[in-house]
Amino acid sequence: MHSLDLHKELERWSASYGGHIDDSVCIAHDAERGIHMQVKADWPKTVEPETRAISTPLGITMSYYNAIEYKSAKGSFSNHDVAFPRAFIDAVGTEETFAFFLMGQFLRGPDGFWYPYLRTLPQPGQLNTPLCFAEEDVAWLDGTGIPEASFFRYNIWDEKYDHCITKLEELGFAGVKDYTWELYLWASTIITSRAFSVKVLAESVEPSDLPETGISVLLPLIDLPNHRPLAKVEWRAGEKDVGLVLREHVRPGEEISNNYGPRNNEQLLMNYGFCIPNNPTDYRIIKLGVDSDSPVSKAKARQIEMFPEVAKNTDDHYYIFNVFYPLLSPYRPMEHSIFSPALFNALAIMHGNERERKSLVIDETGISIPQTYGNGRSSLAALAQISVELIAHIMMLQESGKDLPSQPQNIKQMFAKTYRDGLISLDKTALVIATWTITRARELNRGEDWLGVKPMLEEHLALIPDGQFPEHILSQIQVRILERPSLLPKNGQLYRIGELYSLLPEEMQGPSQACFSAVLGYASQHIPGLGTDPQGLFSLVLGILVATSGSPQARPRLSPRLTKWIDFLLEQYPSPTGIDRNPEEGRENIDALAQVVNHEMAGAWLNGAQVAWISAESGWMEPGWLQWAWRVAKEEMVMLPLEPLQVLVTNSPKILKQAVMYVPKE
Structure with missing residues (x-):
């Protein structure tokens, strides 16, 4: 029948x-x-x-x-x-x-x-x-x-x-x-x-x-x-x-x-044995797999102590939404409309530094690092990690599917293909949006108004190959970006090593960079790994910037942004009182530099580079200050994926990273 x-x-x-x-x-x-x-x-x-x-x-x-x-x-x-x-x-x-x-x-x-x-x-x-x-x-x-x-x-x-x-x-x-x-x-x-x-x-x-x-x-x-x-x-x-x-x-x-x-x-x-193509309520569930002694787990335990009712909710709500997901508050920030607040905040805590985690806010609705001065670094670090995870997941799905038949052979395979194709599309659109916020944080020369954002967005979307997304998805990506406020509305907060000198007045930039090059050139003869160690390199630049900020001659000429940042670092990270006798793992290059550089050399480099505003007595190359700068560099750096949208161009991109320094901007 x-x-x-x-x-x-x-x-x-x-x-x-x-x-x-x-x-x-x-x-x-x-x-x-x-x-x-x-x-x-x-x-x-x-x-x-x-x-x-x-x-x-x-x-x-x-x-x-x-x-x-x-x-x-x-x-x-x-x-x-x-x-x-x-x-x-x-x-x-x-x-x-x-x-x-x-x-x-x-x-x-x-x-x-x-x-x-x-x-x-x-x-x-x-x-x-x-x-x-x-x-x-x-x-x-x-x-x-x-x-x-x-x-x-x-x-x-x-x-x-x-x-x-x-x-x-x-x-x-x-x-x-x-x-x-x-x-x-x-x-x-x-x-x-x-x-x-x-x-x-x-x-x-x-x-x-x-x-x-x-x-x-x-x-x-x-x-x-x-x-x-x-x-x-x-x-x-x-x-x-x-x-x-x-x-x-x-x-x-x-x-x-x-x-x-x-x-x-x-x-x-x-549960039902079918899938929906272009499912508007599609999202991907993320399993972070955090250890019991991780900052996230400890914060959750503290939340349950404070609010026992929270323990009844066993779902972590770690989701990545597709760009059409409709069941969101219109007041959610752009990043939270793609990455659920619970996921975003958990990653920010995991990749935040000790300074940021001291300001944790714990209440019945969630756990987060507040968006106050200096805390944008944790959000950018979270987006960087999300981007890496998205790239890896896209590559895994593409690799695991390369030997499949060109077309499904039955209804089960048809639904499975719909599901996996939807995952890849979801990941790729989320990657475009995550890297957009990072791109803005890397843009040092454009403003946050429409005249600054429009060409940046056009350039960002131009990296997407033709035919990668249907027109309605490209349009919705732009809607998500333009119609919702960002958690990080300021451009220009992530600097490569050479770009940090742009924070100084123009007349100080050349001499400071020459001083850095002299130190690095001499030290590299004795410490082969120093030139490729981003943390060590940032430590040297930080030393110059801190010494400059502390100079009565130079400080009045510095921008309020630079002096506020340096004062913030000095407040958050105690000044050195001597040589640390219990070094952290990975500090070999800085400790070696402290051993090969002496007081006279530091003064000679300053004079040779015509850095007249810093005196040798400032101690900028003494072991204690070098170790201080090394610690600050470690805490304030962010590791970004290099050319993350290459995964849209090739099935086998290399997941390379670049180190940048976070400099907050009000």
């Missing part, structure tokens, strides 16, 4: 118990959407909101309450001849009881009460969720998060199934051998993919018997409409039935959709 005919019989069966489909609505079938519900093509008018499109009588719903033959003053539910021992129900809990009850009803075949409903469902062996993929189908998921999630789910279900079978065998349950693993996999997947919240039975179950979680309900007919993100519908509980109520206008011939919530494609594929 054709699937449409089976669903028509389901409609008649439901109607015999009081079920109803509105006169304006019908069950339909086509090659693209399969079985679906729609407003009749010849219906004379648009269907209005508040129309009860489908009503499912309580008597044909299926849930844990049927398995236990629940009865109360508000309602009752029959087990329709599938009964399990109470000892089994108590031992395995509500979810497994329901799964085995569904298996039992399936085994009854045509004699079962729910047979008209169950035969319209995908049958065992027909499911498209990843646990049912063949080996050649699984290859399409390589490099994604689904194989790990599937393995995790398989182990949990396998353990639960073994526990249930063992208990039934202990109780001598007749027919236990018919309850196979394959049938359990089918029943569990049907419940995961089609069941509704127990709240739909709120009018027929006593409040004390209605838990928040653990019980779900199958609703014949109401589970028939396809999912559409953002469809406006409501599942309305009644005393005699459950209704699917429209909350939007639907024109004749248009499909009536359900809404499973803002599911991403990974959730849709894992």
